[in-house]
Amino acid sequence: MENKLDNAKLITCILPKGRAHNLQQALIEEKENHSVNFHFARGVGRFSQITARGIGEQQEKEVLEAIISAELADELFEFMFFKGEMDQPHGGVIYMTSIPGATELQMPDLPSEDKRAKQQH
Secondary structure, three states: OOOOEEEEEEEEEEEEEHHHHHHHHHHHHHOOOOOOEEEEEEEOOOOHHHHHHOOOOEEEEEEEEEEEEEHHHHHHHHHHHHHHHOOOOOOOEEEEEEEEEEEEEOOOOOOOHHHHHHHHH
């Protein structure tokens, strides 16, 4: 079964190392949004202390991306901004991009532990 989102939004957060997983969990548990993924990146912020030390030094960042229906985008953008602590100095960057469509991620139904044990015998 395919769940297509028309007129969807992609919300991208660039966060300090260690913050993306907690934000991802909050989106799943509190907002029931499973179309969230994060990965790692490296870079130097424009006003970071590491910039003053010299060229070539980089900080590890986490990039969290969530695909949201257009109707929920503003609400989840605000939730992510405050839950991810981007309202704090050096807390990160968040932005939203329109995308014409997307397919929602769906996890398959997994058999329970009892069924798996019976299948193995």
